[in-house]
Amino acid sequence: GNSVTQMEGPVTLSEEAFLTINCTYTATGYPSLFWYVQYPGEGLQLLLKATKADDKGSNKGFEATYRKETTSFHLEKGSVQVSDSAVYFCALLNTGGFKTIFGAGTRLFVKA
């Protein structure tokens, strides 16, 4: 079946550090891939997405590239800010599917 695995947290970084959150997936067909972010006390916000292999999604300085050969969609940011502290969820939506499959989430703490 379809599944998403992402690195366990929490991840603690200092401001301006480089961020990588690893995400790998298992899916039949050709899924679309997403990163959602959940700030403290809030809902799920779409951060970025990629719909086919080699696509790069980007938003607010975050990037992720859809790698079919490694079934990965790692999230990166060159310089994190305190305001990036949140839980990040990797997710997939399979072709013709009705449900988004989420990873377990990775909590990020950024210290000033």
Add this chain to the structure above:
Amino acid sequence: EPEVTQTPSHQVTQMGQEVILRCVPISNHLYFYWYRQILGQKVEFLVSFYNNEISEKSEIFDDQFSVERPDGSNFTLKIRSTKLEDSAMYFCASSDRLTQYFGPGTRLTVL
């Protein structure tokens, strides 16, 4: 930018009571969903809804749960007889088939 809205933001209820969680999806979307997130855990799919019927549901979505689109704008989740383990954040989502957009959630607390 259009967004999914949910009411109430927080609902407290006694075990055994019925609750209805309400959602207003993005206006031109045709696919609607409910998910839940038990505190500190994964976001789990409950049900999807299209063309006035359930498209897919998970094993969590048992006979205690039902969904309805009572008019052209609202999408509701009803839990008939709440249990303690129904305490969670419930997210509504709507999609244009390519991407699902989530509401801010309703936190349900069952006492």
